[in-house]
Amino acid sequence: MTASDPTVTDDESDLTWPVREGAVHEPRRAVWALVEVVAAALLLWLAVWLWGEGVDTVGGVRDRPDLTIERYQGGWIGASVAVATLALILVLDALRQLILAVRSRSK
Template sequence: MSTPQTSEPEAVGLGWPDPTGGLNRPRRAVAAAVELVLVGALVWFALWAYDRGTVQLAPVAERPDLDFQHFAGNWIGISVAAGTLAALLLLDAGRQLALAVRTRSRRA
């Protein structure tokens, strides 16, 4: 008995892609610098919003040692959102800097 000859079609384009360029992009450092400036502005804004969201109330005459504050939820929420966005931008700035300074591939 003979085994039937099966011919599989050759898959075109399923090999490893040709490297078109390295990850080293010095322009990414400029993007990281812009993001760091935005992080500074967002941290300042978060602190400003938090300060605006906390209101010192008048002390009670019988208990002057007690300190009362009123927290406005909308300003505190804006402050937390700005801080979170600043943290995400800081992580992305670190990623951009890591990609900007990578100088050679592993094949070299």
């Protein structure tokens, strides 16, 4: 190699690692996780209420008093499933927020 070879060493490179401006460890994320858990509990209560509204007991069978006929209304049941799914997503995000709240990164 001669001195005129265009080789780049680590000291001469312009490539640097990106610097994070904020820390990952933010305790206020735990408060946000608590808010999401409360919201998920309210949504779960709403899902149970919607499910109850979607089930109608039509009547019983004359010869078999132990049998009852129930009719399911798709709109109410579908709304219940959608709200329960949203509550599950909020719980998963609350877990993520809690992990980010207590996690520390070594330097």
